[in-house]
Amino acid sequence: MIRNYAKYKDASEEDREKFLKLKNEREGKFENKIKTDVSNLPLFFKNADNDPVWDELNDRCLGCGRCNIVCPTCYCFDVYDCMDLNMTSGERCREWDACTLKDFAVVSTGENFRSTRGQRLRHRFNRKFNYLMTKYNASFCVGCGRCTRSCPVNIDVVETVNTIIKNNRNHE
Numbered sequence: 001m002i003r004n005y006a007k008y009k010d011a012s013e014e015d016r017e018k019f020l021k022l023k024n025e026r027e028g029k030f031e032n033k034i035k036t037d038v039s040n041l042p043l044f045f046k047n048a049d050n051d052p053v054w055d056e057l058n059d060r061c062l063g064c065g066r067c068n069i070v071c072p073t074c075y076c077f078d079v080y081d082c083m084d085l086n087m088t089s090g091e092r093c094r095e096w097d098a099c100t101l102k103d104f105a106v107v108s109t110g111e112n113f114r115s116t117r118g119q120r121l122r123h124r125f126n127r128k129f130n131y132l133m134t135k136y137n138a139s140f141c142v143g144c145g146r147c148t149r150s151c152p153v154n155i156d157v158v159e160t161v162n163t164i165i166k167n168n169r170n171h172e
């Protein structure tokens with residue numbers, strides 16, 4: 001599309017320098033930063049199953065699911081049947097789901113594999129910074145900060161990741 005329809009020119013050395021200057025200026029404005037190279041995060045999270053931060057977040061988190069619903073990389077959904085009163089017809093419905101909600105990990109026999117809010121948040125963070133990163137070699141958090149901004153109890157994604165990093169380093 002660009003080749004066929006856009007008016008463009010190749011970037012000059014001056015353009016490149018301008019771009020790098022702006023990029024550095026922009027990066028300097030972010031005060032809240034993850035304190036390691038993002039590619040190291042799976043290693044930190046692999047050692048963080050018993051990190052005290054999950055107990056602390058367990059006490060703060062409300063299990064409201066807002067962080068999932070606003071996240072551009074969360075895609076989980078649920079499918080269920082809405083029966084009509086005659087019980088012979090109905091609709092199969094699909095709606096957004098969220099791994100921080102209480103019943104997300106309930107299975108058909110009734111067990112809940114992540115019954116506490118801390119366990120559910122640990123799962124959410126591992127999905128962003130460990131499981132999918134390990135599988136696809138790419139971060140599943142785009143750093144938009146929407147989850148932090150939307151959380152009613154101010155659970156901050158960067159602060160949480162940095163706590164995991166700090167606690168891991170303290171054990172070294």
Ligand code: SF4
Nearest residue numbers: 071141142144145147
């Ligand atoms: S900062 Fe990361 S985890 Fe939070 S909403 Fe954005 S992409 Fe999702």
Ligand code: SF4
Nearest residue numbers: 061062064065067151
């Ligand atoms: S938005 Fe905050 S309180 Fe709600 S589930 Fe997410 S972390 Fe917990």
